[in-house]
Amino acid sequence: MIQSMTGYGKAVTVFGDKKINVEIKSLNSKAMDLSTRIAPLYREKEMEIRNLIAQTLERGKVDFSIWVEKDAAESATPINTALVENYYNQIKTISETCHIPLPEDWFATLLRMPDVLTRVDVQELSDEEWTAAKQTIETALQH
Structure with a gap:
């Protein structure tokens, strides 16, 4: 767990064919200054993510990142x-x-012709994946 205002936490979870990565860095600061880099799939949960972080960290300059890595063969266009x-x-x-x-x-x-390599899949965040991502965030906050 990040005890002082200066700390680093990282956690990785494998969910299906994805690897969910979370990284949190904090530096000493008088107020809470949270900047986030959130994978598009998780943007709808940004406020919930911010609240999770604020429940654990009271102040500091905090950089939060969550990104997903997929199997290259699966994610090829x-x-x-x-x-x-x-x-x-x-x-x-x-x-x-x-x-x-x-x-x-x-x-x-x-x-090179238009739309030959265009990706059209629309992803929705399942409850199961969000639960896995949330647990990953909580784990990163504890390290």
């Missing part, structure tokens, strides 16, 4: 193959119709 095929057919048709030479490197050309 998927290629929209239907859109790639559509672009390929359109470029080929334009090339034939207008007598324009086809690109030499199809792969690079197609991957």
Whole structure:
């Protein structure tokens, strides 16, 4: 537990395919000055996070960070193959119709086209994940 106004706490929890990381640093200061860096998934819980921190730390310049690491294979941006095929057919048709030479490197050309590599998944914070994140925050506050 951070006993004085100067301290450092860190905790890591594995939740499914994610690793939840929490880091808290505090320096001596007369008042509570809390700055946060919160992963987008947890932003809706910012006030609750601030309250958790304020219950343990009374004053000091406090830097709080929570971020999530995912398995690289799981978090890789998927290629929209239907859109790639559509672009390929359109470029080929334009090339034939207008007598324009086809690109030499199809792969690079197609991957640069709009929305081919756009990620569309919307994440919601489950109660179970929030419970795990909250416990991680509490653990970091105790170290």
